[in-house]
Amino acid sequence: MNKSKLVLAGLCLISVSFFSCKDDKEDPAPSSGPGTVTLDITNVAGAVNVDETGGTYYTNSSGESFNVSKLKYYISKVQFYNVDSMMYEMPESYFLVDESNQATTKLEIPDVPAGSYTSVRFTIGVDSTRNVSGAQTGALDPANDMFWGWSSGYIFYKIEGKSPASSQPDSSFMYHIGGFKNSNSTNANREVEIDFAGESLIVNGAREAEIHMLADVLKVFSTPNTISIAAFNTHMAPGGNAILIADNYAQMFSFEHLHND
């Protein structure tokens, strides 16, 4: 192979990859390998980013002003779909998103097979098996302060802050939501589907693929159930109001855009 042929081949390669960038419906070259997909989450309160220093106050749908000093939740069982077919599920996918540590808001999913995907699905929560199998490691390490000692099981979603609507002496509110049992209807695991709105995510070897999403705390107070801090400022157990909040966090995510280059 002489130099000019190499250049030509190089150009071809560039044009091919350029092409697949432009038109995401095209299947990637069969020779391409698996890649890493990043789920990039921005925690917001309506139109603004959540400020975990507590300096910013937001207003929920009950007209109550509140700030956020702690926001943590589990994402697990990440699956990639092409239309209705599940193409890939990341094994052992457990992530703890912690707004106070921005690195944790970008979930890296390695080894996603090359291909084109139209949606991603995941669970907010932790499956029942991991709730009953003793001391776990990594994201599920009980030292992450997302485990109930007195009633074994993970806290799936934790939000804390202050609000003048709270009757607590320090105006605090605390919602620690979890519960994995179907038997008494306290299961707070919620599946979420993020559809890429007609676009396709292309995974192709080393190419970067990112899914940008918003997670809106205002929806956790409003959609579909109205949560009022005046009505209850503290919930720290499975069942009861936890289910109302779980039904809301199931709706908190929205698709923003893809990065396919």
Add this chain to the structure above:
Amino acid sequence: MKNTLGIVGLIVVLLSACSKSEDGGTKPFFYIPDGFPDPVYQFQNNPVTPEGFALGKKLFYDPILSRDSTIACGSCHQQFVAFAHSDHRLSHGINNLLGNRNSPALFNIAWFPNFMWDGGVNHLEVQPLAPIGNPVEMDETMANVIMKLKRSNSYPALFEAAFGSDTITTQATMRAMAQFMGSMISADSKYDKYKDGKVNFTNAELSGLQLFRAKCESCHKEPLLTDMSFRNNGLDANFNKDAGRAKITTLPQDSGLFRVPSLRNVVLTYPYMHDGRLEKLMDVMNHYHSGIQLSSTLDPLLSTGGIPLTAMEKNDLITFLGTLTDYTFIHDNRFKE
């Protein structure tokens, strides 16, 4: 390298099962006593080793697990009373704060499907998280505990010896404690020896055993002396003070239910019941005889007004309960602080 590892592994496995006991022979840390069912915690992912057991024991007796280093697990679970809290109605924790429940004795807990009076803890390996995180017990976070253990002079080497890595994790900490507590086996009482045909019972003990089998066995089932179920044995007519099992399940039909306690070593573990309200075994007999409170969740076995007992029967039952004390267990040097 691989070979050396293999050989070391083999040696560890060979050693793992045993420790020196008082008679100079070796006794396995964990074993299934004759007549016992298969344990719930089977140690598959966490085989007991001398190093793991020693680490678990050190942790159990070390106040480092509490916020201000004043309270150890061993403060509320004392060996001479079968790891209950001697003479305490309600547990005493950090800053002298009072809990709302009585510290249970600890033994044969590898056979327990869940822990606590309300069964709220679902696995032996996560049990220590409850007292550590409880504001009226040890009031500490697991993250802090790990930090303190990492900073200590002695622990990194002990973790290395036990788990092959000096990286201290929650999982390794919990597993070491599970090795220690899971090895607490009580199955060498006079009652066990009698069942083995090694000793005889007196007439009173024999009559007590028969009464027990007729009137108590349906809940306090042999050989563990509990069937592990949750039941309401008629202590209260309402459950405002402590909802018991319902606290965990949120089901109204579980209000006032508590896990049936084992009656092994019961002579040592006074006071009795989940809140330690009954001082003496005679008080317990009187409760079953004439103190049963009616309520919608009262166990059907007691709903006809309790268990009629004559004065003689009460005495015989108490005499029998005395045969359940396991002196080998409470004097076993392996568990001594």
